[in-house]
Amino acid sequence: MSVVVNHDVCEGIGECIEVCPVEALSLEEGKAVCDEDLCIDCLACIAACPVEAISEG
Ligand code: SF4
Numbered sequence: 568m569s570v571v572v573n574h575d576v577c578e579g580i581g582e583c584i585e586v587c588p589v590e591a592l593s594l595e596e597g598k599a600v601c602d603e604d605l606c607i608d609c610l611a612c613i614a615a616c617p618v619e620a621i622s623e624g
């Protein structure tokens with residue numbers, strides 16, 4: 568499972584990383600990326616992102 572991060576919108580501020588319960592998100596070259604092997608589709612990151620960069624995969 569995973570979510571999709573729109574890298575044209577992501578500002579790399581890491582709010583999503585803070586709320587992810589399974590540490591599926593990380594920053595790569597200043598943009599959030601989701602590890603689909605870890606993500607449990609809880610969608611907490613979607614609610615946490617202030618610029619709506621994340622959507623359901
Ligand atoms: S909270 Fe949104 S803008 Fe910030 S790093 Fe995550 S996806 Fe990017």
Ligand code: SF4
Pocket residue numbers: 569570586587588589590591592601605606607608609610611612613
């Ligand atoms: S949906 Fe949940 S588990 Fe998946 S990356 Fe977002 S916060 Fe983490």
